Amino acid sequence: MTICTIKTTPFSDQKPGTSGLRKSVPAFQQPHYLENFVQSIFDSLDGCEGATLVLGGDGRYYNREAIQIILKMAAANGIGCILVGCGGIFSTPAASCVIRQYNALGGIILSASHNPGGPNGDFGVKYNVSNGGPAPEKVTDAIYNRTKAITEYKILEAADINLDRPGSFKMGTMEVEVMDSVVPYVELMQTLFDFDKIKDLLSSGKFRMCMDSLHAVTGPYAHALFEKYLGAPVGTVQNGTPLEDFGGGHPDPNLVYAHDLVEVMFGDNAPDFGAASDGDGDRNMILGRNFFVTPSDSLAVLTANATLVPGYKDGLAGVARSMPTSEAPDRVAAKLGIDCYETPTGWKFFGNLLDAGKATLCGEESFGTGSNHIREKDGLWAVVFWLNILAVKGTSVEEIVRDHWQEYGRNFYSRHDYEEVPSDPANELMELLRSQLQNMPGKSYGNYEVAYSDDFSYTDPIDGSVSQKQGIRIGFTDGSRIIFRLSGTGTKGATLRLYVESYEPDASKHHVETQEALSPLIQLAEEIAHIKKFTGRDKPTVIT
Ligand code: G6P
Ligand code: ZN
Numbered sequence: 328m329t330i331c332t333i334k335t336t337p338f339s340d341q342k343p344g345t346s347g348l349r350k351s352v353p354a355f356q357q358p359h360y361l362e363n364f365v366q367s368i369f370d371s372l373d374g375c376e377g378a379t380l381v382l383g384g385d386g387r388y389y390n391r392e393a394i395q396i397i398l399k400m401a402a403a404n405g406i407g408c409i410l411v412g413c414g415g416i417f418s419t420p421a422a423s424c425v426i427r428q429y430n431a432l433g434g435i436i437l438s439a440s441h442n443p444g445g446p447n448g449d450f451g452v453k454y455n456v457s458n459g460g461p462a463p464e465k466v467t468d469a470i471y472n473r474t475k476a477i478t479e480y481k482i483l484e485a486a487d488i489n490l491d492r493p494g495s496f497k498m499g500t501m502e503v504e505v506m507d508s509v510v511p512y513v514e515l516m517q518t519l520f521d522f523d524k525i526k527d528l529l530s531s532g533k534f535r536m537c538m539d540s541l542h543a544v545t546g547p548y549a550h551a552l553f554e555k556y557l558g559a560p561v562g563t564v565q566n567g568t569p570l571e572d573f574g575g576g577h578p579d580p581n582l583v584y585a586h587d588l589v590e591v592m593f594g595d596n597a598p599d600f601g602a603a604s605d606g607d608g609d610r611n612m613i614l615g616r617n618f619f620v621t622p623s624d625s626l627a628v629l630t631a632n633a634t635l636v637p638g639y640k641d642g643l644a645g646v647a648r649s650m651p652t653s654e655a656p657d658r659v660a661a662k663l664g665i666d667c668y669e670t671p672t673g674w675k676f677f678g679n680l681l682d683a684g685k686a687t688l689c690g691e692e693s694f695g696t697g698s699n700h701i702r703e704k705d706g707l708w709a710v711v712f713w714l715n716i717l718a719v720k721g722t723s724v725e726e727i728v729r730d731h732w733q734e735y736g737r738n739f740y741s742r743h744d745y746e747e748v749p750s751d752p753a754n755e756l757m758e759l760l761r762s763q764l765q766n767m768p769g770k771s772y773g774n775y776e777v778a779y780s781d782d783f784s785y786t787d788p789i790d791g792s793v794s795q796k797q798g799i800r801i802g803f804t805d806g807s808r809i810i811f812r813l814s815g816t817g818t819k820g821a822t823l824r825l826y827v828e829s830y831e832p833d834a835s836k837h838h839v840e841t842q843e844a845l846s847p848l849i850q851l852a853e854e855i856a857h858i859k860k861f862t863g864r865d866k867p868t869v870i871t
Contacts, residue, residue, distance in 0.1 A: 328499050329484045330403045335359045341367070341474035343467040345673045345815030347453025349439045352389050355450045359480070365397055365435070366480035367473035368454050369404040371466065374432060377407035381426050381455075383417025383508070384437025385544040385607040386569035387444030390415045393437050393452070395487045398498055403481035408502040415490050416569060418544045418608030420708065421508040423459035423701035424515050432457055438544075438607035440816065441579035445572030460678040460702025464792070509551045516708065519638030519700060520715045522556060528718040530558035535598035538710065539588040542566045542574040545608040548707055557714075578605050580612035580694055580706070581871045582619060593617050600717065600724060604706030609674075610694040611706035613713055615724025621740050623653035626690030628731050629712055630659045633688065635719045636712060638700070643687040647680050649673070650783050650798055651810045651826040652692040653740040662735070671785045671797035672812065674704050679789035692742060692826065694871075729837070736832040739844040743867035744814075745823040745858065753813060753821035756861035760799050760811055763855075767801060772851050775803045801855070806830035809852045823862060825852050842870070 338357075341348055341364050348364055355361050369375055382397060384390040394415045401409055410425060411417075417425070419436055426434045433456050439449035454462045454470065462470070483499050496503040516522075528534050538553055540546040546567035553559040565587065566574065577584040580603035592601040592614040601614035613620040620628070630646050633639035646660050647668035660667035668686055670676035674695060680686040681699045690696040695704035696712075713724070720727060745753075767780035783797040798812035807829040814822035827848045831837060842849070852858065859865055 330499075331482050331484055332479050333359070333362070333482060334479050335363055335477060337475050337477050338363060339475070342471045343453075346440060346461060347436070347451050349442065349449055349451035349816060352446055352448060352450045355389060355393070361393055361396060361452070362400065362480045362482065363474060363477050364452055364470075365400050366404075367470045367477055368435065369400070370473045370477075371469040372432065376405040378432035379408040379410065379429055380406055381410045381417065381422050381429070381431050381434030383412030383415055383422060385418065386414070386416050386571065387439065387450065387573070387606065388446055388448060388571040389450050390437050390571070391490065393450070394490065396482070397435060398488055398503060399483045399485055400481065402483040402485065402499040402501040406501055408504065410504045410506055411488070411490065413490065413493050413505055413507045416544060416547065417508050418512070418548060419703050420609055420697075420701055420705035421512040421548065423455060423703040424512055425506075425508055426455060426457065426459040427701065428511055430457070436607070440607050441577070441605040441610060442816070443573065443577050444606065445575070448572060455702075458678060458682055458702050460681075461673070461675040463675055463678065464794070509548050512548055513551055513556060515700060516552065516711055519636065519708075520711050521637050521718070524718040525711065525714045526558040528714065529553070534600070536563055536600040536602070536714070537588060537591055537598045538564045539580075539585055539601070539603040540564060540567045541576060541578040541580065541585060541603055541605070542568065542570040543578040543604070543606045543608070544569050545604040545707055548608065549604075552707060552711065573606065580605050580610050581869070583869050583871070585612055588614070600714070602710040602713070604710075605694070608706050609697075609704040611696060611709040612694055613709065613724070615728070618725040618728070620724065620728055621653070622690060622692050622694045622696065623648070623655050623738065623740050624728060624731070625709065625713075626652070626688065626696055627655035627659050627735070628716070628727060629696065629709070630656050630663070630688055631731060631735075632716045636715045639687065639698070644684050645680070645686040647677050647686040647689045649676070649691040650800065651742070651812060651824070652690060653738040653828045654806070654808075654830070655735065655738040655740075656690065658735040668788070671783065671794050672815070676785065676787070676794070678702055679787055683789050685788070692740070732837045733834050736830055737837045739829045739831060739841055741827050741841050741845055742871050743825040743827070743849070744869040744871075745862045745864050746817065746868040747820045748823060748862040748864065750821040752861040752863070753823050756823065756856055756858070757799065757811065757813060760856055764799065772854065773847065775805070775807065775848075775851060778802045778804045807848055809848055809855070811856060823858070825858065825867070827852060
């Protein structure tokens with residue numbers, strides 16, 4: 328087998344975003360495009376000679392081809408061993424779990440998360456480091472710098488590996504271990520949750536759940552977890568076979584895209600509990616019968632009830648949330664006497680807090696929740712966590728959340744997305760807001776008085792690194808907030824996100840519909856930012 332050195336020239340658009348390099352499939356299929364990026368990863372790694380890496384993806388279109396290319400490049404670059412998912416499948420949380428378990432140097436995860444797949448859909452490549460978490464900015468910056476200077480890459484001339492059954496193979500001098508990652512993942516869940524108690528609940532015949540894997544990566548994990556180990560009837564998991572195009576759907580677990588599940592959970596004779604996860608399995612949505620739990624409330628509820636679950640029975644070191652996530656978890660943390668950290672959007676910002684033992688649970692408004700068991704957010708983990716709480720409490724999802732609001736007050740919360748708007752006006756909107764920030768504090772808009780306004784900047788408490796321009800926050804004296812941010816994960820034009828939050832301590836007002844409760848703030852956001860003018864849209868594309 329010969330190692331070929333192929334001449335190449337840089338692509339100018341390989342800067343990793345919030346979560347790796349994400350582009351359309353045709354972009355990745357350009358000659359040398361994937362190879363340049365992968366070689367830049369290898370060139371930026373210290374100690375890749377002889378190292379172990381994890382490789383797999385969410386099963387989307389181009390997953391298998393990309394895996395064969397990366398295996399040959401890894402062999403040519405002196406990697407010692409690659410653990411590759413059977414069928415090319417590795418959910419993001421399972422990859423994080425296996426990187427940690429095998430003390431791997433890192434992992435290459437092929438996914439565009441919740442973006443649609445297929446020949447004209449999206450693809451992505453993300454590098455995770457040895458703690459199992461997304462590469463921090465200093466690593467992604469090094470990779471990006473390398474992509475701008477690359478002149479050649481190495482690839483082994485070799486036959487493809489059969490990915491469809493577990494086994495050990497040799498590729499040049501490199502070991503290739505094709506593994507079924509469902510097993511280590513389920514074993515990790517067993518160390519955290521009370522499987523017996525959950526099994527009693529799910530097999531009692533009195534409690535029904537519905538899990539929607541949206542034809543994406545969690546299918547095999549969810550079938551095993553719920554139907555095999557936790558005693559739920561076969562059929563509990565719907566859309567549980569990963570498809571290359573996710574059945575034509577948008578594998579994002581929210582009220583808009585998980586419509587099959589929403590119909591079931593808000594229909595007649597709805598089950599007691601519903602959940603969905605995204606393309607690569609790190610996001611989750613939690614529903615009760617006719618009831619939606621916001622991701623921010625979900626993090627707050629998990630924090631408040633963590634000691635009911637074996638893995639967290641000794642309490643939490645702290646909790647962390649991204650800046651646009653509602654302040655509901657802060658209220659729980661204050662009561663528990665633990666720290667609540669506010670980080671920029673992106674799971675990578677939780678890594679240092681988790682490694683340093685400062686936070687145990689983390690969460691984001693974008694349907695991500697997780698803990699120190701791995702270094703990624705974990706969709707199925709959140710589902711099993713909820714089941715464990717439900718099994719202990721014996722009440723409904725809605726009762727748990729309403730009781731929670733009663734105790735802590737309710738943070739009404741909603742996100743309005745303006746997807747695929749032209750980039751220039753979206754940037755102008757942000758610039759205009761930025762230019763007004765200094766003069767806002769003390770200013771009144773109707774009943775609202777601005778307490779603070781800034782472009783969020785974060786100094787990592789562990790390594791002191793500073794991340795600036797992470798979103799515009801306007802906070803009011805009554806605890807309400809309006810936040811504007813441009814998405815870092817879109818692949819077409821810009822996506823403007825408006826996050827709106829208000830705090831209501833009075834339980835007699837907790838039943839108000841969310842959009843109604845937030846409507847004065849939504850109007851105020853329009854008044855301040857002229858969203859309609861800049862986006863050319865009179866309403867958001869998605870409201871969650
Ligand atoms: C990915 C990241 C998350 C992040 C989300 C939203 O899913 O893993 O940590 O919250 O993207 O990013 P965006 O920049 O699109 O708002
Ligand atoms: Zn994801």
